[in-house]
Amino acid sequence: MEGDIVQMGAYIGAGLGATGMGGAAIGVGHVVGNFLSGALRNPSAAAGQTATMFIGIAFAEALGIFSFLISLLLMFAV
Amino acid sequence: MAKDIEPVGLVFKPMDQFMVTPLFGDGPINWYTPTNVTFWMGLAILCVTLLLVVGTRRRAMVPSRAQSVAELVYGFVYRMVEDVAGKDGIRYFPYIMTLFMFILFANSLGLLPMSYTSTSQIAVTGFLAMAVFLTVTIIGFVKHGFGFLSLFWISSAPLALRPVLALIEVISYFVRPVSHSIRLAGNMMAGHAVIKVFAAFAAILAISPFSILAITAILALETLVSVIQAYVFAILTCVYLKDALHPHH
Numbered sequence: 671m672e673g674d675i676v677q678m679g680a681y682i683g684a685g686l687g688a689t690g691m692g693g694a695a696i697g698v699g700h701v702v703g704n705f706l707s708g709a710l711r712n713p714s715a716a717a718g719q720t721a722t723m724f725i726g727i728a729f730a731e732a733l734g735i736f737s738f739l740i741s742l743l744l745m746f747a748v
Numbered sequence: 749m750a751k752d753i754e755p756v757g758l759v760f761k762p763m764d765q766f767m768v769t770p771l772f773g774d775g776p777i778n779w780y781t782p783t784n785v786t787f788w789m790g791l792a793i794l795c796v797t798l799l800l801v802v803g804t805r806r807r808a809m810v811p812s813r814a815q816s817v818a819e820l821v822y823g824f825v826y827r828m829v830e831d832v833a834g835k836d837g838i839r840y841f842p843y844i845m846t847l848f849m850f851i852l853f854a855n856s857l858g859l860l861p862m863s864y865t866s867t868s869q870i871a872v873t874g875f876l877a878m879a880v881f882l883t884v885t886i887i888g889f890v891k892h893g894f895g896f897l898s899l900f901w902i903s904s905a906p907l908a909l910r911p912v913l914a915l916i917e918v919i920s921y922f923v924r925p926v927s928h929s930i931r932l933a934g935n936m937m938a939g940h941a942v943i944k945v946f947a948a949f950a951a952i953l954a955i956s957p958f959s960i961l962a963i964t965a966i967l968a969l970e971t972l973v974s975v976i977q978a979y980v981f982a983i984l985t986c987v988y989l990k991d992a993l994h995p996h997h
Contacts, residue, residue, distance in 0.1 A: 728980045732927040735934040
């Protein structure tokens with residue numbers, strides 16, 4: 671009985687942790703959207719900034735990956 | 749854990765593909781045991797060697813297909829190092845090229861059916877990220893001595909804020925190898941687990957056509973992701989290298 675409650679809590683926590691990835695999705699969309707709106711105003715400067723965009727995506731995405739990791743830990747390691 | 753309950757209906761086992769098994773027999777796994785991870789990493793190194801050494805051996809004036817691909821990748825990574833890490837980062841180009849090619853091929857080989865993605869193991873990516881972290885820290889201290897610590901002391905900020913910012917900078921510096929490794933492993937693991945989940949849906953007759961279409965679409969997305977993740981790993985290495993070479997804000 672007690673183990674069931676613990677496992678239920680772990681699964682609920684895993685589901686809640688997965689919502690954190692939505693934040694990363696918003697962040698990545700924000701980065702790329704702003705990049706595009708800037709790039710369409712000044713297309714000649716866009717090519718030089720693609721690397722910066724990818725760095726921004728990587729940093730925004732890292733936090734979503736952390737929440738994914740928490741979910742995985744709750745599902746398979748607790 | 750209630751794992752021994754007999755499952756009813758659909759059987760989802762998306763994480764089974766990441767099991768590490770020994771290549772020969774089924775004994776205990778020690779650090780020297782050749783496993784499927786070792787095998788696929790070795791295959792990735794073999795593919796890199798085939799492309800970059802055997803593919804460019806003829807050094808033709810009019811390049812063959814393999815040679816032009818190799819030249820394209822070389823030029824791409826070279827420009828990336830030059831743009832991000834600066835002119836004095838070119839010295840470390842071989843290291844970043846090695847990282848990029850290895851991760852690219854390990855990711856791409858994992859897309860083959862029945863294959864194993866060695867970069868989905870945190871043990872593999874964690875080692876790569878720790879190696880980058882230690883290299884960059886050592887380069888910083890060798891080049892600048894204790895002046896490297898000015899990376900954490902932001903002189904353009906107001907004096908009252910600097911200790912707080914220094915604390916944040918130190919934390920974000922030490923979290924680098926964690927995010928660096930988990931980004932790669934997590935992306936690879938998540939993508940392949942999603943493919944397996946859709947593969948389980950294909951067992952239901954009514955939705956199997958959609959499921960197979962979805963698997964095809966996700967495989968296309970994963971091809972993109974495996975290239976982008978290799979690129980992101982390499983470019984972040986360049987960013988960290990730039991911080992080590994020019995720590996002054």
